[in-house]
Amino acid sequence: MSASLQNDPSLTVPAPTGRGDRGGNLSIARNLGLIIALVILCVVGIITAGDRFASTDNLLTILRLAAVVGVVSIGMTFVITGGGIDLSVGAILALASVWATTTGTQDMADSIGWIAMVFSALLVGTCAGLINGILIAYGKVVPFIATLAMLASARGLAEVIADRKTQIIRNQGFTDFFGSEPLGIPFIVIIFAAVTVAGWFLLNRTTFGRRTFAVGGNPEAARLAGIKVQRHTVYLYALLGLTCGIAAVMLMSRTTTGSSTHGTGLELQAIAAVVIGGTLLSGGRGTVIGTLLGVLIFTTLTNVFTLNNLSTSTQAVANGVIIVIAVLLQQRIADRKT
Amino acid sequence: MSTFLHRRRRGLAIVGAFAAATLVLGACGNSSDGGDSDSNVSKSNTDNDKAGKKVVIGFSAPAADHGWMGAITKAAVAQAKQYDDITLKVAEGTNDVNLQISQVETFINDKVDAIVLLPFDGAAMTSVARKAMDAGIVVINVDREFDSPFAARTTVLGDNYGMGVSAGTFVCDDAKGAKGKVVAEIAGIDSLPLTQDRSQGFADALKKCGLKVNNRVAAEFTVESGEKAASNLLQAAPKIDYLWNHDDDQGVGVLAAIKNANRDEFTMIGGAGSANVMRDIKADNTVLKATVIYPSTQAADGIKLARLLVQGKSMSDLSEIEVPRQLKLSAPVVTKDNVDTYIKSAFES
Missing domain, CATH: 3.40.50.2300 (Response regulator)
Incomplete structure (x- = not known):
C-alpha cells in the first residue's frame, strides 16, 4: 500500500505516519477486534431476545438508527484524521434542519420542488463547516474552541430562526421520497451506505485522502511536502459540515420536522464512534471501516438494551465503559505491534 | 521504617474501606426510595380490574431530567405492575428524537398490542406513531400532542x-x-x-x-x-x-x-x-x-387506558361504550385544607 504513497507526485517526502486502513496487520487486527465485539453483541442479542433481535425488521431498525449518526461520523473521521476535532456537528445539524424547514424555504419548495429544502440543508451545513475551517486554519483558533463557539452560536441561531418551535414539513413529496424503501431498504440507509463507500474511497484511494493523513500526522512535514495545509484543513471541516447537512435531511425525513433540538449530543456519539473505530484523536491515522463498525457497535448496543427492557441509565454507563475498554485495547495492540 | 510503612498501609486500607462503604451505602440509599411512587397509582376497583387477555405495552418517554418527568415513568411502571395481565416494555428515556423513533420502531417490530408514548417533541414523533397505528397497534399519546389526529387512538393531556x-x-x-x-x-x-x-x-x-x-x-x-x-x-x-x-x-x-x-x-x-x-x-x-x-400520573393513566382498549373494555363510569378520544386532566388548587387528599399522589422532585 505504501507504494501508492510514493507514486503521489505531491508527496515527495513520505508521510511520517501515513497509516490508515493501509496499516497492514495493525488495522486488520484492530478491525478484527471490533468485528469480534460486534459479533459478541449480536450473540448476546440473539440469546437474550431471540427472533426479536435476529429479524430483518430489527436489522433495518438498527440501520435506520445508525444512519444519521453514521453519516456524521464518516465526516468526523476525516476531521479527526486531519488532526482536528469538531464539537459543533449536532448544532450544525439542528441549524440546517431548521433553515431547510422555515416557511420561506418551504414556500420555495412548493414552487420549485423539495430539492430546495435538501439544497438549503446541505448549503447551510457546508457553510457552517467552512466557517469552522477558516477560523481554525487561518484564524489560528484551536479547533476545540472554534467549534465550541460554533456549537453555541449555531444552536442559538437555530432557536432564533425557529423561535424554539418545531417546524413541520408540509411537502409530501419530500417525506415520500426520503421515506421510500426501494427493494425493501429504507432510503436513508442507502444514503448511509453511499456516504460510507464514498468516504472510504476518498480517504484511501485519492490524493485528498493521502493529504489528510499527511496533514494530521505532521502538518509541518506536509507543508514541506508542498501540501497547502491551511486550505486542506478548511476542506476537511467543510466536508464534515456537508455530512451534517446530509444527516439533517435524513433526520428531517425521519421526524418530518426541523427543530433546534435535533441532534443534541450528536457530537459525542460521533466522536465516540470514530475513536473506538481506531482513528487516532491526535490525527494521522484514520479508518472509515473502523468508524462504520464503531457506529454499528453503539447502535446495536442501544438496540439490545431496548429489546431487553433495560430502561435505566445503565446504557450510558455501558457506553462509557466500552469507550475506555476499546481505547485501552487499542493502546495494547499498538504497543505490541510497534 | 517497615513498621511505619506497614502502619501507613493499614491506615490507607481502613480509609479505603471506609470510603468504599460510604460509596456503596450512598448508592443504595437512593434506590431504596424507589418505591415511593407505588402509592401514587391504584387499580380501578371495578369489574375492569378482572384479569383479561394478556396485553403487551411499549412505553417511551423523554429523559427523566427533572422531578416531574422522572415521576411520569415511575408511575407508569408502578401502574403496570398492579395488573398481572400487563407486560410493560420500557424504553430508555431519551431526548434524542432519532433514538425515540427507533424505540417505537422496535415496539412495532415486536408487535406489541399498545404503545404509550410521551414524545420529546410531539410533531417529530407523529410519523412513526402513525406507522404504529397503521400496523394495528393502539397508540396512546401522553402530554405532548401529535400534530395529526390519525397518529393516536387516545390522547391524555394535562390542562x-x-x-x-x-x-x-x-x-x-x-x-x-x-x-x-x-x-x-x-x-x-x-x-x-x-x-x-x-x-x-x-x-x-x-x-x-x-x-x-x-x-x-x-x-x-x-x-x-x-x-x-x-x-x-x-x-x-x-x-x-x-x-x-x-x-x-x-x-x-x-x-x-x-x-x-x-x-x-x-x-x-x-x-x-x-x-x-x-x-x-x-x-x-x-x-x-x-x-x-399538573398530574404526574398521566402516563399511568395511559397504561390503564391502553389495557382497556386492547381488552375491549369501556370506562366503567361512563355510559359511552368506547374509551374517549381525548382526556384532559383537571388542574386543582392544593391548599392547607385539602393537602392531605393530594399529598399521596405528589411526586418527589
Missing part, C-alpha cells in the same frame, strides 16, 4: 390553560376584591406553548377581579434557572403580594432566592404539585400557601 386559571382564581379569592395588589409570575420555558397557555390562563383569571401581572420573568424548569429568575424578580419588585411560580422543580431554586433575599411579605403559589411543596404547604411556615397540580 395548562386550566393551571393558570386555577392559580389566578386562587389569587382573586384570596385578595377578596382588593384592588392594587402586586402580582408576580415566574414562568417556565417561555417559548413552549404550554408556558404560553399557563400564562394566558393566569392573566385571564386575574382580569376577572381587576388584577394583572405586574412583574413577570421566565425560568427554564431547572432549580438553577429558578434561583436566577427569582433573584432578578425580587430585585425588580420591592414589594409583592402574590407570586405564582409555574413549576415546583424550578420552585426549589425560587424558594432559595426568596430565603436569600429575606422576603416573606407575599403569598406564593406553586405549580405541578411536588411532594416537598405539599409538605411546605402542610407545615404552613413558608410563603408557599398553595400549588396547582
Whole structure:
C-alpha cells in the first residue's frame, strides 16, 4: 500500500505516519477486534431476545438508527484524521434542519420542488463547516474552541430562526421520497451506505485522502511536502459540515420536522464512534471501516438494551465503559505491534 | 521504617474501606426510595380490574431530567405492575428524537398490542406513531400532542390553560376584591406553548377581579434557572403580594432566592404539585400557601387506558361504550385544607 504513497507526485517526502486502513496487520487486527465485539453483541442479542433481535425488521431498525449518526461520523473521521476535532456537528445539524424547514424555504419548495429544502440543508451545513475551517486554519483558533463557539452560536441561531418551535414539513413529496424503501431498504440507509463507500474511497484511494493523513500526522512535514495545509484543513471541516447537512435531511425525513433540538449530543456519539473505530484523536491515522463498525457497535448496543427492557441509565454507563475498554485495547495492540 | 510503612498501609486500607462503604451505602440509599411512587397509582376497583387477555405495552418517554418527568415513568411502571395481565416494555428515556423513533420502531417490530408514548417533541414523533397505528397497534399519546389526529387512538393531556386559571382564581379569592395588589409570575420555558397557555390562563383569571401581572420573568424548569429568575424578580419588585411560580422543580431554586433575599411579605403559589411543596404547604411556615397540580400520573393513566382498549373494555363510569378520544386532566388548587387528599399522589422532585 505504501507504494501508492510514493507514486503521489505531491508527496515527495513520505508521510511520517501515513497509516490508515493501509496499516497492514495493525488495522486488520484492530478491525478484527471490533468485528469480534460486534459479533459478541449480536450473540448476546440473539440469546437474550431471540427472533426479536435476529429479524430483518430489527436489522433495518438498527440501520435506520445508525444512519444519521453514521453519516456524521464518516465526516468526523476525516476531521479527526486531519488532526482536528469538531464539537459543533449536532448544532450544525439542528441549524440546517431548521433553515431547510422555515416557511420561506418551504414556500420555495412548493414552487420549485423539495430539492430546495435538501439544497438549503446541505448549503447551510457546508457553510457552517467552512466557517469552522477558516477560523481554525487561518484564524489560528484551536479547533476545540472554534467549534465550541460554533456549537453555541449555531444552536442559538437555530432557536432564533425557529423561535424554539418545531417546524413541520408540509411537502409530501419530500417525506415520500426520503421515506421510500426501494427493494425493501429504507432510503436513508442507502444514503448511509453511499456516504460510507464514498468516504472510504476518498480517504484511501485519492490524493485528498493521502493529504489528510499527511496533514494530521505532521502538518509541518506536509507543508514541506508542498501540501497547502491551511486550505486542506478548511476542506476537511467543510466536508464534515456537508455530512451534517446530509444527516439533517435524513433526520428531517425521519421526524418530518426541523427543530433546534435535533441532534443534541450528536457530537459525542460521533466522536465516540470514530475513536473506538481506531482513528487516532491526535490525527494521522484514520479508518472509515473502523468508524462504520464503531457506529454499528453503539447502535446495536442501544438496540439490545431496548429489546431487553433495560430502561435505566445503565446504557450510558455501558457506553462509557466500552469507550475506555476499546481505547485501552487499542493502546495494547499498538504497543505490541510497534 | 517497615513498621511505619506497614502502619501507613493499614491506615490507607481502613480509609479505603471506609470510603468504599460510604460509596456503596450512598448508592443504595437512593434506590431504596424507589418505591415511593407505588402509592401514587391504584387499580380501578371495578369489574375492569378482572384479569383479561394478556396485553403487551411499549412505553417511551423523554429523559427523566427533572422531578416531574422522572415521576411520569415511575408511575407508569408502578401502574403496570398492579395488573398481572400487563407486560410493560420500557424504553430508555431519551431526548434524542432519532433514538425515540427507533424505540417505537422496535415496539412495532415486536408487535406489541399498545404503545404509550410521551414524545420529546410531539410533531417529530407523529410519523412513526402513525406507522404504529397503521400496523394495528393502539397508540396512546401522553402530554405532548401529535400534530395529526390519525397518529393516536387516545390522547391524555394535562390542562395548562386550566393551571393558570386555577392559580389566578386562587389569587382573586384570596385578595377578596382588593384592588392594587402586586402580582408576580415566574414562568417556565417561555417559548413552549404550554408556558404560553399557563400564562394566558393566569392573566385571564386575574382580569376577572381587576388584577394583572405586574412583574413577570421566565425560568427554564431547572432549580438553577429558578434561583436566577427569582433573584432578578425580587430585585425588580420591592414589594409583592402574590407570586405564582409555574413549576415546583424550578420552585426549589425560587424558594432559595426568596430565603436569600429575606422576603416573606407575599403569598406564593406553586405549580405541578411536588411532594416537598405539599409538605411546605402542610407545615404552613413558608410563603408557599398553595400549588396547582399538573398530574404526574398521566402516563399511568395511559397504561390503564391502553389495557382497556386492547381488552375491549369501556370506562366503567361512563355510559359511552368506547374509551374517549381525548382526556384532559383537571388542574386543582392544593391548599392547607385539602393537602392531605393530594399529598399521596405528589411526586418527589
